[in-house]
Amino acid sequence: MINKLIQKIEQSKAPIVVGLDPMLSYIPEHVKEKAFQEKGETLAGAAEAIWQFNKAIVDATWDIIPAVKPQIAMYEQFGIEGMIAFKKTVDYCKEKDLVVIGDIKRGDIGSTSAAYATAHLGKVKVGNNSFYGFDEDFATVNPYFGSDGVDPFIEVCKEEKKGLFILVKTSNPSSGEFQDQLIDGKPLYELVGEKVAEWGEKCMGDQYSYIGAVVGATYPKMGKILRKIMPKTYILVPGYGAQGGKGKDLVHYFNKDGLGAIVNSSRGIIAAYKQAEYEKFGPTAYADASRQAVIDMREDIMGALSK
Amino acid sequence: MINKLIQKIEQSKAPIVVGLDPMLSYIPEHVKEKAFQEKGETLAGAAEAIWQFNKAIVDATWDIIPAVKPQIAMYEQFGIEGMIAFKKTVDYCKEKDLVVIGDIKRGDIGSTSAAYATAHLGKVKVGNNSFYGFDEDFATVNPYFGSDGVDPFIEVCKEEKKGLFILVKTSNPSSGEFQDQLIDGKPLYELVGEKVAEWGEKCMGDQYSYIGAVVGATYPKMGKILRKIMPKTYILVPGYGAQGGKGKDLVHYFNKDGLGAIVNSSRGIIAAYKQAEYEKFGPTAYADASRQAVIDMREDIMGALSK
Numbered sequence: 035m036i037n038k039l040i041q042k043i044e045q046s047k048a049p050i051v052v053g054l055d056p057m058l059s060y061i062p063e064h065v066k067e068k069a070f071q072e073k074g075e076t077l078a079g080a081a082e083a084i085w086q087f088n089k090a091i092v093d094a095t096w097d098i099i100p101a102v103k104p105q106i107a108m109y110e111q112f113g114i115e116g117m118i119a120f121k122k123t124v125d126y127c128k129e130k131d132l133v134v135i136g137d138i139k140r141g142d143i144g145s146t147s148a149a150y151a152t153a154h155l156g157k158v159k160v161g162n163n164s165f166y167g168f169d170e171d172f173a174t175v176n177p178y179f180g181s182d183g184v185d186p187f188i189e190v191c192k193e194e195k196k197g198l199f200i201l202v203k204t205s206n207p208s209s210g211e212f213q214d215q216l217i218d219g220k221p222l223y224e225l226v227g228e229k230v231a232e233w234g235e236k237c238m239g240d241q242y243s244y245i246g247a248v249v250g251a252t253y254p255k256m257g258k259i260l261r262k263i264m265p266k267t268y269i270l271v272p273g274y275g276a277q278g279g280k281g282k283d284l285v286h287y288f289n290k291d292g293l294g295a296i297v298n299s300s301r302g303i304i305a306a307y308k309q310a311e312y313e314k315f316g317p318t319a320y321a322d323a324s325r326q327a328v329i330d331m332r333e334d335i336m337g338a339l340s341k
Numbered sequence: 342m343i344n345k346l347i348q349k350i351e352q353s354k355a356p357i358v359v360g361l362d363p364m365l366s367y368i369p370e371h372v373k374e375k376a377f378q379e380k381g382e383t384l385a386g387a388a389e390a391i392w393q394f395n396k397a398i399v400d401a402t403w404d405i406i407p408a409v410k411p412q413i414a415m416y417e418q419f420g421i422e423g424m425i426a427f428k429k430t431v432d433y434c435k436e437k438d439l440v441v442i443g444d445i446k447r448g449d450i451g452s453t454s455a456a457y458a459t460a461h462l463g464k465v466k467v468g469n470n471s472f473y474g475f476d477e478d479f480a481t482v483n484p485y486f487g488s489d490g491v492d493p494f495i496e497v498c499k500e501e502k503k504g505l506f507i508l509v510k511t512s513n514p515s516s517g518e519f520q521d522q523l524i525d526g527k528p529l530y531e532l533v534g535e536k537v538a539e540w541g542e543k544c545m546g547d548q549y550s551y552i553g554a555v556v557g558a559t560y561p562k563m564g565k566i567l568r569k570i571m572p573k574t575y576i577l578v579p580g581y582g583a584q585g586g587k588g589k590d591l592v593h594y595f596n597k598d599g600l601g602a603i604v605n606s607s608r609g610i611i612a613a614y615k616q617a618e619y620e621k622f623g624p625t626a627y628a629d630a631s632r633q634a635v636i637d638m639r640e641d642i643m644g645a646l647s648k
Contacts, residue, residue: 055453058467066468075468107449107456111465113474117424141483142414142446143513143579146362149414158418160365161373161382167420176448178485179511180518204486206450211487212533215524222519222529229518272450 035171035197036239036246036268039133040293042100048332049288051135051270052095052324053300054123055105056084060305062317065090081115084108087320088123091304092130094321095328101133103270103298124170135270136170139201141183148186156190172197174248174270177226181233188237188245197237197244197268202227202260205250205273223256224263231264242268242294251284251297258286261294269295274331275302281334288339297335303327342478342504343546343553343575346440347600349407355639356595358442358577359402359631360607361430362412363391367612369624372397388422391415394627395430398611399437401628402635408440410577410605431477442577443477446508448490455493463497479504481555481577484533488540495544495552504544504551504575509534509567512557512580530563531570538571549575549601558591558604565593568601576602581638582609588641595646604642610634 043049058066061083069083092102104127109120127134140150154173157164175187175198187198203213203223213223227247234243243266249257251273261269269287274280274297287295306312306327307320315323350356365373368390376390399409411434416427434441447457461480464471482494482505494505510520510530520530534554541550550573556564558580568576576594581587581604594602613619613634614627622630 070468075470077465077467077472077474080465080467105449105453105456107447107453107460110460111456111474112467113460113472114421114424114428116460116474117421121421139449139483140414140446142412143511146412146414149412149418153414153417153420153423158384158387160384160387160419161377163382165384165420167384167418167423176446176483176485178483178508178519179513180515180520182513182515183511201485204450204490206486206489208487208489211536212485212529213487215529215532217522217524222522225522226519 035133035195036242036244039100039268039296040242042133043293043296046098046100047336048099048328049296049335050099050328050331051101051103051296051298052091052099052303052328053103053105053137053272053298054088054091054304055108055300056087056304057108058083060301060308061087062307062320064318077112077115080112081119084112084116085119085122089126090321091324092127092132094325096130096132098325098328098332099132101135101296102127103135103137105137105300121168124168133172134170135172135174135199136168137174139174139176141176141179143179144182144186147179147183151187151190155187155194155196172199172246174199174201176201177229181229184233188233191237191244197246199246199248199270200230200233202230202247203249203253203256205252209250224259227260227263231267234264234267238266242266246270248272249287254283254286257284261286261289265289271295271297275299281338284335285338292339299331303331342440342502343549343551346407346575346603347549349440350600350603353405353407354643355406355635356603356642357406357635357638358408358410358603358605359398359406359610359635360410360412360444360605361395361398361611362415362607363394363611364415365390367608367615368394369614369627371625384419384422387419388426391419391423392426392429396433397628398631399434399439401632403437403439405632405635405639406439408442408603409434410442410444412444412607428475431475440479441477442479442481442506443475444481446481446483448483448486450486451489451493454486454490458494458497462494462501462503479506479553481506481508483508484536488536491540495540498544498551504553506553506555506577507537507540509537509554510556510560510563512559516557531566534567534570538574541571541574545573549573553577555579556594561590561593564591568593568596572596578602578604582606588645591642592645599646606638610638
């Protein structure tokens, strides 16, 4: 799957992933009204609004992006109905041949991580049959449990030819509280980065490992160091745009081959029509605003990389 | 909710939580057969088997235990159908007035943690209405993101009078890989424990904080130290029984008031009928075997505490 992701990045010339993290407040009134008319001001109505919103954005961007990253929390908050909208979104994006990164940040002791890996990447056996649960292509994983919490995810990735992005240095302001603590003079995130590189060696695609890392756009100096520590690791970079990162800050997340990183933007793309820059599209053409925001983001990043 | 948990522990004299982590392999053949006859060898069939299995165990134990802890991964692996079985289990246990600890180990950047907190502890607004998503009483939380990943959970707990158990030292063999790393001579788990105590001060119940900690039964020396670092923190202790912990190892997880810890057992109780000790019950009386395992576990722990 890492080979497919790289191939799609090279084709689209867009090392970009669209974060499908729909808050109800991002969704234009006319979309919500229609969904509420059909299903009421209920969890089912909210889930319908999210799904219609996502579908329009995917329809307007799928041909110029390699991947999407639905954040499962945004769906989980609407209970079962929200989870159904998550699954519909995953399936629809796969129909469009997009690579789907399930942003699930799971992680637990071995037997429980095995269940999460089955849920999101693998198949579960029921009697004589097997079924995929949510069936994303990649999943994000929390490393706090150490190797035996990560290994079951790696096992399923090997079977299914899928991949992971393991949290190394997260984009949020307080990520340093634990992640930056020095251990023999070296911050914890570097130690985690070394482990990710080690885990990744067991799982190589053609050029890069199936086992990627998450490093926030908001910490570019650390990104530069982590790039060197994990040379064969694809880096998923959240925090672009709304969280503060810009293309010029991100050049060191990439390798000299122009590969090695994929940058996420969520709000900046899916709620583009709410920003001054894209106001002219108006709420009815919100998906066109999203397409334009993808094009501008691609130019910002590719422009910075070509310098 | 911490007050209710303590009250129920005192009433039942059982500082015990039953881990409702049903693997299909734990479920007796006759339960699976019935479910598969009704719904086929499908995800819906598996979910039905899990639900019927859970229900019988809850019916056989609810009057002698204070709390249950469903592990969401075990449900998530069966996709949407599994999530429906999770929600049914949560609702049924609450009908039985059990305290429900959602073992979800979520955690993310602030806005995403807020969505997870809403999903599992709070209410989501849809138009003019509000709805609970999964509506557990407590949730387990991963601290890797630091304060701003935990704060949104604390906010919802304050509004809803609910609680958390934050991972400090996990029970698995490789937990030390990152958690035991020394920072200025002090292991990371102690640093996290200090933070949990600090977060907990903002959220006090009558005697203990709403903000608890997870410390594995498999590391009793560390448990003793963490007890002192977090004197007002309730400790959720996984790893009893199947993972190796015994009552005598756990006395130092408790305070002198006999409170301060609640010990989880999953496999040891829900799959008791598969162990030599409870074989005499046979698969048809699996729920009675579970009840006996609860009684034996209570004796083991209370016996150790009374010494």
